[in-house]
Amino acid sequence: MNRTISDSGEAKVETAEPTQRVIEIQIPVSWGYVAARSWGDISHQPVLAVHGRQDNAATFNHLIPLLPRGKYHFLCIDLPGHGLSSHFPAGLLYRVLTDYIITVRKVVDHFKWKQVIYMGHSLGGLVGYYFAGVFPDLVKKLIVIDMMSHGNLPTHHHTKLIRHYYEKLHEFEEKTSTNQPPRYSYNEALSRVITGRPSELSIASAKTLLTRDLKQVSEDRYIFRKDQRVKFLVFPIISNEQHMALLSSVRCPLLLIMGNQSSLKNFALAQELLQLFEKNCEEFRYFVVEGGHDLHLNNPERVAPLVTSFLNSIELKSSL
Numbered sequence: 048m049n050r051t052i053s054d055s056g057e058a059k060v061e062t063a064e065p066t067q068r069v070i071e072i073q074i075p076v077s078w079g080y081v082a083a084r085s086w087g088d089i090s091h092q093p094v095l096a097v098h099g100r101q102d103n104a105a106t107f108n109h110l111i112p113l114l115p116r117g118k119y120h121f122l123c124i125d126l127p128g129h130g131l132s133s134h135f136p137a138g139l140l141y142r143v144l145t146d147y148i149i150t151v152r153k154v155v156d157h158f159k160w161k162q163v164i165y166m167g168h169s170l171g172g173l174v175g176y177y178f179a180g181v182f183p184d185l186v187k188k189l190i191v192i193d194m195m196s197h198g199n200l201p202t203h204h205h206t207k208l209i210r211h212y213y214e215k216l217h218e219f220e221e222k223t224s225t226n227q228p229p230r231y232s233y234n235e236a237l238s239r240v241i242t243g244r245p246s247e248l249s250i251a252s253a254k255t256l257l258t259r260d261l262k263q264v265s266e267d268r269y270i271f272r273k274d275q276r277v278k279f280l281v282f283p284i285i286s287n288e289q290h291m292a293l294l295s296s297v298r299c300p301l302l303l304i305m306g307n308q309s310s311l312k313n314f315a316l317a318q319e320l321l322q323l324f325e326k327n328c329e330e331f332r333y334f335v336v337e338g339g340h341d342l343h344l345n346n347p348e349r350v351a352p353l354v355t356s357f358l359n360s361i362e363l364k365s366s367l
Contacts, residue, residue, distance in 0.1 A: 082124070095155070098170070109252070110347040
């Protein structure tokens with residue numbers, strides 16, 4: 048069964064598998080709504096899935112059909128400014144440590160969930176670390192795909208960084224006050240998504256992401272739905288010591304999956320971070336899998352067994 052979604056927010060119902068129902072929903076928030084794809088029975092254990100920077104909920108479209116059905120409800124959200132979700136009001140920036148954590152909390156509160164299993168890719172994984180650290184009682188398990196952590200500048204650079212964010216916002220507002228969004232053919236948009244990745248993204252994967260990122264404005268022209276302000280997200284302006292102290296609050300069982308071709312695997316504090324999780328988390332599983340940054344999207348069959356075993360608490364040999 049298929050119904051297409053309109054720009055007015057009409058619900059869309061699909062069937063990914065004969066036994067798995069997919070529904071498009073909107074979660075009301077003060078600035079508009081958070082769009083999401085709901086997979087499975089909402090009465091089952093919730094798994095909240097959060098995408099990476101400039102991506103959207105479709106990033107999990109290839110992985111979730113390979114995960115166990117029957118006892119999990121997967122909710123994949125579009126973060127504010129991404130996909131089909133509302134943008135923030137004019138004049139504001141998107142802050143990772145506050146705004147996106149608050150967004151996740153609002154989703155959890157909306158469904159009155161007592162605990163969630165959180166799954167995040169890239170930026171979504173970073174938000175997951177922070178959310179699990181700030182609200183440890185709400186996170187039953189944490190699954191992070193290709194995100195060690197965000198590097199922080201030395202404190203003497205912080206004033207320059209704050210000025211940088213202001214200048215980027217001012218530049219954006221000056222540019223968009225008179226100009227219309229660029230229009231692309233479908234193939235041009237596809238090419239931009241593929242060439243703008245930190246590692247190889249397959250054509251099929253790029254097309255999947257575009258299902259929530261393109262809006263058709265004429266017979267053969269499209270604009271990107273994402274808010275261009277997400278290109279200069281405000282990451283936490285804190286020292287590495289403060290950052291590690293925040294991550295030390297993560298205590299729940301944690302599964303970390305990294306791609307062996309991903310540059311994020313070489314994060315400067317990687318070993319220190321792995322040791323921190325090994326020490327503090329109730330359970331810590333770490334795997335390095337063949338693939339790049341988008342391994343869950345390009346090669347979901349390599350990621351699914353690790354996620355499934357973690358969800359079902361089945362032991363597998365770790366990369367530690």
